[in-house]
Amino acid sequence: MTHVIVLGNEKGGSGKSTTAMHVIVALLKSGRRVGAIDLDLRQGSLSRYLENRQRFCEIKNKDLLFPKVAKVEPSNIDSRVAAQKQETENLQAALASFEECDYAVIDCPGANTHLSRLAHLHADTIITPLNDSFVDFDLLARLDPETGKVTGPSLYSEMVWMARKQRAMSGAASAIDWVVMRNRLSATHARNKKHMGEKLDELASRIGFRLARGFGDRVIYRELFPVGLTLLDLGGVNSPVRLTTMSHVTARLEIRSLVAALNLPQSAVQAAA
Ligand SMILES: Nc1ncnc2c1ncn2[C@@H]1O[C@H](COP(=O)(O)OP(=O)(O)OP(=O)(O)O)[C@@H](O)[C@H]1O
Ligand SMILES: [Mg+2]
Numbered sequence: 001m002t003h004v005i006v007l008g009n010e011k012g013g014s015g016k017s018t019t020a021m022h023v024i025v026a027l028l029k030s031g032r033r034v035g036a037i038d039l040d041l042r043q044g045s046l047s048r049y050l051e052n053r054q055r056f057c058e059i060k061n062k063d064l065l066f067p068k069v070a071k072v073e074p075s076n077i078d079s080r081v082a083a084q085k086q087e088t089e090n091l092q093a094a095l096a097s098f099e100e101c102d103y104a105v106i107d108c109p110g111a112n113t114h115l116s117r118l119a120h121l122h123a124d125t126i127i128t129p130l131n132d133s134f135v136d137f138d139l140l141a142r143l144d145p146e147t148g149k150v151t152g153p154s155l156y157s158e159m160v161w162m163a164r165k166q167r168a169m170s171g172a173a174s175a176i177d178w179v180v181m182r183n184r185l186s187a188t189h190a191r192n193k194k195h196m197g198e199k200l201d202e203l204a205s206r207i208g209f210r211l212a213r214g215f216g217d218r219v220i221y222r223e224l225f226p227v228g229l230t231l232l233d234l235g236g237v238n239s240p241v242r243l244t245t246m247s248h249v250t251a252r253l254e255i256r257s258l259v260a261a262l263n264l265p266q267s268a269v270q271a272a273a
Pocket of ligand 2: 016017018040043045046107108109110
């Protein structure tokens with residue numbers, strides 16, 4: 001069975017594609033077979049990331065690891081019902097093509113699209129990167145403006161809740177594991193960081209997600225995209241690019257820590273650690 005990992009958050013720019021790429025490479029490096037689907041059909045950041053990686057290999061004559069990629073086409077049928085049926089079949093066909101893969105990683109757009117909702121229905125694990133801002137928090141939960149207390153789930157949480165409900169009704173043996181990770185954590189702004197942490201802790205038990213240690217705010221993530229590399233490709237004797245600073249080493253540890261926190265099937269965790 002292919003374990004399906006979905007990167008989702010309706011908030012744009014929270015780090016889904018960057019995290020997807022790093023999780024893919026981490027799993028590949030642990031010897032796992034990985035399938036990748038980019039459902040952000042408009043921006044296609046994950047697809048572009050992989051194209052850049054391919055180009056880097058060609059130009060530099062390097063041999064890097066790649067996932068198996070399956071494309072999911074949007075439907076252009078006018079009837080909404082027929083279009084959704086076709087998209088459902090397209091996603092199922094893409095996942096079926098990963099039969100020999102240990103994991104499928106699906107990168108969702110920062111919007112509530114039909115394909116994104118479908119992907120959540122297939123998820124064994126959902127990873128939600130969240131910028132350290134209450135603007136992003138608002139998609140997970142509403143806060144009472146006066147007391148600052150969490151008053152209830154919000155748009156994206158409701159979507160995950162629906163996916164969980166449908167999965168339970170389908171008789172699936174296991175529930176969806178939902179992991180929220182804070183992204184772009186700043187070394188400064190300690191007060192906001194602490195406040196966000198408290199609210200997320202409060203919310204985690206209430207709407208049922210686990211909090212994983214997140215990624216720091218580092219320019220290197222933006223620099224690696226055009227060359228198609230991840231932090232895990234840097235360092236070592238055959239490294240295509242040198243691992244330069246302590247900050248990069250720390251960032252790599254953060255990625256390994258996230259992969260370990262996912263609690264993926266035992267063998268994969270051991271190999272990725
Ligand atoms: N930890 C980080 N530190 C610094 N920059 C980051 C970090 N994570 C992501 N970024 C940068 O933030 C931008 C948005 O990241 P990314 O494209 O991964 O988000 P996304 O959630 O996939 O966005 P969208 O919803 O538009 O698909 C990119 O320029 C990326 O390089
Ligand atoms: Mg993206």
